[in-house]
Amino acid sequence: MFRTTPELAPRISRDLKAGRVRRLAPGVYTTDVDGPVEAVALRLLWPIAALIFPGAVIADRTAFEARPSADGSVFLAANVERDVRLPGVHLRARKGVGPLEGDMPFLDGLFLSSRPRAYLENMAQSRARKGVARRLSRRELEDKLERDLADRGEAYVQSLRDDARKLAPTLGLEPERERLDALIGTLLGTRSAPLESAAAAARAAGRPYDPRRLELLSTLHRDLLALAPAHRPDPGRSDESRYLPFFEAYFSNFIEGTEFEVDEAEAIVFEGLVPRDRPADAHDILGTFRVVSDRAEMARTPRTFEQLLALLRARHAILMEARTDRSPGAFKTAANRAGDTIFVAPELVQGTLARGLELHRVLSDPFQRAVFMMFLVSEVHPFVDGNGRVARIMMNAELVAAGERRIIVPTIFRSNYLTGLKALSQNGVTQTLIRSLDFLQRYTLALDFSSYEGARRQLQETHAFRDPSQADAEGVRLRLPG
Secondary structure, eight states, X not given: OEEOOTTXXXXXXXXXXXXXXXXXXXXXXXXXXXXXXXXXXXXXXXXXXXXXXXXXXXXHHHHHHOSOOTTSXXXXXXXXXXXXXXXXXXXXXXXXXXXXXXXXXOSTTOXXXXXHHHHHHHHSOOOOOSSSOXXXXXXXXXXXXXXXXXXXXXXXXXXXXXXXXHHHHXXXXXXXXXXXXXHHHHHHTSOOOOOOOHXXXXXXXXXXXXXXXXXXXXXXXXXXXXXXXXXXXXXOOGGGTTHHHHHHHHHHHHHXXXXXXXXXXXXXXXXXXXXXXXHHHHHHHHHHHHHHTOHHHHTOOOSSHHHHHHXXXXXXXXXXXXXXXXXTTOOOSSOXXXXXXXXXXXXXXXXXXXXXXXHHHHOOSHHHHHHHHHXXXXXXOOSSSOHHHHHHHXXXXXXXXXXXXXXXXXXXXXXXXXXXXXXXXXXXXXXXXXXXXXXXXXXXXXXXXXXXXXXXXXXXXXXXXXXXXXXXXXXXXXXXXX
16 A cells, blocks of 8 residues: 655556556555455555544544444544545544543554543534444443443543543543533442433443343344244153152253262262262252252242342252352352353343343243243353353243243253353354254153153163263264154
8 A cells, every 4th residue: 555646646547547556545545456445445444544644543433443333434533624535434534632641552653542532522412414423322322331330340430530531621521521420420329310321221220231141132032032832741740750850950960060970870869878079069969959859949930030039049059058168049249251251240140130031021932931041040140150050940940830841951962052052142143052952852851751760771872971072073962762
């Protein structure tokens, strides 16, 4: 990429006609003549902006977005007011204050507005114009501030407010600083200003939630509503009341790494033979079994937020009774993660559960309610440990309460199940999880748990106990009986 000069003009004219160069902006050319010119302009966006507007500050909404808006606009504060069109991109420079303390050196001599400056300048009113507004809307700004509070904490936002106060006189934005101060104070609970953002209003009311998780839950909710109801009534065999819950507890713990041979687990649960070297692991299975084998307990589902919290805490307390270092029955006080997934922040747990329950109430089909409840608890991850087991207990309680067949997740299906959770959590893809749980409910319905030996034999024949990695390598899959 280069800029023309009077000396180069004749040669550039010849090269243009010959197709050896392309024009990107007035006086700006490139020798990259391959591929769409829009892609070339986008790749060279910041060097071009720096060439046309040296020392400019990336400002207004672009300070937050750091890329062209939906209509291709890139907003700058420069020493001149000028619009420059590139293929697919529109540089919109207003005359404004140059780089200040806190503004960050960007590419090729450009600067990126500091966070306090970006908030101040976006608080200013935008003139009516076609296309994307120069500045974020009030609701968008409230969402940004709420996200900063959730991700970086009150001290960061208070520091941001202090820095904005120092910058405002230089920028001539005292009225904007006052509105920003009132907005931050409202989110922190010290002021009372009108709010447009649902997430910001929830924080001001004392029950903040995770907006990104709510988007995922809304996506799952939408796709579950689109499903045709699939009723799979439990056969109601009274003699299954021991061994279906046993295998549910056994597999649910195996998924989480509490691994016993199935006969050893059977002796733990029904004969009280707790291994001396693994008492806590044994009590994990015993605690899970105590919950899932209690028909009255498993028929309890939350209809209010208070009931949801009480059920989660009570079931977790039983499940983790032997692990006092894991805070049985108490919500987490520090962030937790699994691999690349960082779960809902502790201060957002209750608010996210509350918003999730609002969506859950709209679902009428038991399978839909079960899938949604399981993902809600799994994605929020409200406890230090035991979240997966509690999530599956909550899932099956929805089914038991409706007289539907439970879902067990055999060892061989562990990777499929976790892949479904990850696909939804990280990419918003719902179908992998929905289809997996749909198959597992049909699978569980096809088994007879009337006796331990009979159920064990059917599980063995359908490959339920196989290690998932080894089974994948051998091309072995979980299959329906018969």
